[in-house]
Amino acid sequence: MLDLAAPPRLPLVAPSVLAADFGRAAGDAADALAAGGDLLHVDVMDGHFVPNLSMGGGMIAGLRKHLPDAFLDVHLMVERPHDYVGAFAEAGANSFSFHAEVCRPHRVHGVDAGDLIASIRDAGMTPGMVINPPTPVSWVAPYLDGLGLVLVMSVFPGAGGQSFMPEVLTKCRELRTRLRPTTRLQIDGGIGPGTASAARDAGVDLLVAGSAVFGAADRAATIAGIRGA
């Protein structure tokens, strides 16, 4: 199983299952891994934090069943991430990333990020925190030492196939200087061979790509282009 924290610190590419053919998701995901993908990104949407519904524990369990060695990186676009820690660990998730926007003090009655990070680790998963394009680094800053990854959204969450927002790279550059060397800096939204190099130059070392990978005629060349190989 992939260890996100282990050297060498080469850029990793995470094909996003949201862009796969849901009717044959495990097969399509396996194809993206065979083409050079390092891990799989799984987008969970609850219809509240974002308008769309996508997938949940059933999809995680199905991917785990058919791809026992794949690292499953789960991105929760949900209001109540704490409700899913046990179920997603049981289903086979390897990392569990929740949005800073659902945490206190930004949400009244929101999540306590420190408690949630501890429970994610206790459940055997790598904790991650996510910030939307307008959200400042200060919203994750108190938690950086406890995180295995920080995800900077480069589109507004909720759908694949949107255009990359280069203005978020300022936050990536700042985060890179503040993160421990073992913590991955992830970017998600509009990443393809044409946008990935700016993200890598800003210190990103975990690149999510959905439509660029699954829509490509040559997935291996696309993944290599995103990795910068």
Ligand SMILES: O=C(CO)[C@@H](O)[C@H](O)COP(=O)(O)O
């Ligand atoms: O979290 C999300 C969207 O909310 C992403 O993970 C998408 O799946 C990325 O899709 P592309 O922009 O790469 O098509």
Ligand SMILES: [Fe+2]
């Ligand atoms: Fe995502």
